[in-house]
Amino acid sequence: MIFSKTRLIFILICALAYEISASQTLSPKNKGTKKKSAEKTDKKPSKERLGPQKYSVFDKNFVSQEVTAKDIVNNHRAFFTETDEYNFDGLVLGYVTPWNNHGYDIGKIFGNKFTHISPVWLQVRRKGPKKYEVTGTHDIDKQWVVDVRNAGRERKTKIVPRVLFDGWTGKDYTELFNNPKERLSLSKTLIESCKKHKFDGFVIEVWSQIAGAVNPDSLVELIRDISDLFTVEGLDFILVVPPKRNADLFTSKQFDALYDYVTAFSLMTYDFADPTRPGPNAPINWIEDTISAISLNETRRKKILMGLNFYGNDYTANGGGPIVGHEYIKILEQFPELSFTYVDKVAEHLFEYKDKDGINHLVFYPTLYSILQRLELAHKLKVGVSIWEIGQGLDYFYDLL
Ligand SMILES: *[C@@H]1O[C@H](CO)[C@@H](O)[C@H](O)[C@H]1NC(C)=O
Numbered sequence: 001m002i003f004s005k006t007r008l009i010f011i012l013i014c015a016l017a018y019e020i021s022a023s024q025t026l027s028p029k030n031k032g033t034k035k036k037s038a039e040k041t042d043k044k045p046s047k048e049r050l051g052p053q054k055y056s057v058f059d060k061n062f063v064s065q066e067v068t069a070k071d072i073v074n075n076h077r078a079f080f081t082e083t084d085e086y087n088f089d090g091l092v093l094g095y096v097t098p099w100n101n102h103g104y105d106i107g108k109i110f111g112n113k114f115t116h117i118s119p120v121w122l123q124v125r126r127k128g129p130k131k132y133e134v135t136g137t138h139d140i141d142k143q144w145v146v147d148v149r150n151a152g153r154e155r156k157t158k159i160v161p162r163v164l165f166d167g168w169t170g171k172d173y174t175e176l177f178n179n180p181k182e183r184l185s186l187s188k189t190l191i192e193s194c195k196k197h198k199f200d201g202f203v204i205e206v207w208s209q210i211a212g213a214v215n216p217d218s219l220v221e222l223i224r225d226i227s228d229l230f231t232v233e234g235l236d237f238i239l240v241v242p243p244k245r246n247a248d249l250f251t252s253k254q255f256d257a258l259y260d261y262v263t264a265f266s267l268m269t270y271d272f273a274d275p276t277r278p279g280p281n282a283p284i285n286w287i288e289d290t291i292s293a294i295s296l297n298e299t300r301r302k303k304i305l306m307g308l309n310f311y312g313n314d315y316t317a318n319g320g321g322p323i324v325g326h327e328y329i330k331i332l333e334q335f336p337e338l339s340f341t342y343v344d345k346v347a348e349h350l351f352e353y354k355d356k357d358g359i360n361h362l363v364f365y366p367t368l369y370s371i372l373q374r375l376e377l378a379h380k381l382k383v384g385v386s387i388w389e390i391g392q393g394l395d396y397f398y399d400l401l
Contacts, residue, residue, distance in 0.1 A: 050078035057399040063368040065342045067349060069332040072367075076329065076394035079109075084153065086113045088375055088401050091264055091384030093203075093238065093305050095120055095162065096391060098139055100324060103391025106398065108144070110390075111151025113401040116158045116238070116264075118203045120389070123166035124190060129175070130182055132189035134163065140197055158200035160236050163190065165206040173210060177218045180225070187229045194235055201236025203266060208242045211249040220257045227261040236263040243269045243307070244290040255294045259303065266386040267291070270309035273364075275319035281309050281364050283346035284373060291381050298382045305386035306378050310393030312365025320361065324392040328365045340367075347373040366393070371400055 055078075057063055062075060086092075093116040096103035107117050121139040126132055145159050176182045194202055204226070211219060223239060230237040239262050241250040255265065269287045273279035287306060295301050314323045314331070323331075332338070335353045342349050349367045354360050378385050387393070 052081035056080035093386040095389035100391030130185040134193040162203040205240040269307040278315040280346040280348040
């Protein structure tokens with residue numbers, strides 16, 4: 001049942017994409033791109049680490065609607081050697097998770113392309129009345145923090161670990177909302193931890209978990225209470241907020257109420273689709289609608305960090321799920337002849353393959369071209385970006401930033 005829906009979606013988008021590519025192959029710009037891709041495929045395949053090169057993905061015309069598995073496999077490990085140069089002017093936040101540790105290298109190599117790096121290390125827990133604790137500190141890697149800061153020479157890359165409200169009961173939240181002293185204890189615990197480990201601030205993840213269950217005004221008040229203390233200490237305070245969905249958990253009213261209190265809003269514009277509704281991860285029109293609904297004021301929008309997924313999804317009739325860069329490359333290596341379709345309406349590439357057990361798969365994963373469309377949108381809307389997460393992408397993506 002689900003699969004036939006997938007099929008249907010796939011056929012629909014294929015038809016759509018076909019119309020678009022048919023009308024565009026006539027333009028001279030595309031002819032040029034085609035010639036270049038012929039040159040690219042002549043290169044002998046190489047599995048070894050390419051690393052820093054004298055060319056960027058722009059010099060080689062890799063940023064194209066027309067992509068092939070071979071080109072991606074052969075080139076994704078190369079990146080432009082001038083890693084200090086950056087192309088995107090707004091705020092750029094990159095998340096790093098310990099379970100995809102390639103992100104640690106990315107942070108060190110491309111530090112200057114980020115204004116903020118957020119390692120996903122910490123949780124905050126309520127241990128009892130007015131007693132809070134920051135856990136996960138064993139994951140803190142001091143030398144790496146120093147290395148990333150040094151890599152961000154010009155931009156003075158800030159390290160702002162994400163702190164997740166973890167293991168909280170309904171009662172814990174009730175106490176917090178009803179008692180200003182609880183809020184003060186929580187804020188102090190967070191500040192002390194931040195200063196003790198010499199971080200530049202925190203990314204706070206609490207909104208999505210409880211926004212549906214509490215009065216939005218209380219939530220705004222809570223965030224203001226905590227962020228006030230961060231401001232006093234000169235620390236950055238970035239709030240993770242959910243995108244527009246069926247329920248509107250974060251509105252323009254709340255954005256305006258918090259605007260003066262936070263450094264930025266990390267807007268999770270990804271996971272539009274899921275295994276029960278296979279499709280593009282983050283349709284570009286949905287991203288634009290979500291941002292416009294939060295604020296029409298271009299000055300204020302500088303604080304919105306548009307979420308960019310650097311992971312993809314591999315769907316089957318039984319569900320499937322997220323895939324990261326190396327898993328995606330493995331598929332491309334196995335099926336070098338598979339063909340990509342670009343769906344203009346959502347600005348994402350997709351492809352289909354049949355695995356050795358005869359099971360059909362439908363894959364969405366970002367490409368240089370799809371990412372560039374989103375960076376251009378971010379530039380147009382005057383917002384920043386936040387990437388989930390930098391260990392899951394391909395090395396040559398960073399030439400775009
Ligand atoms: C946009 O936001 C800025 C910064 O808060 C404010 O100064 C300005 O008045 C706003 N403009 C409009 C049209 O509301």
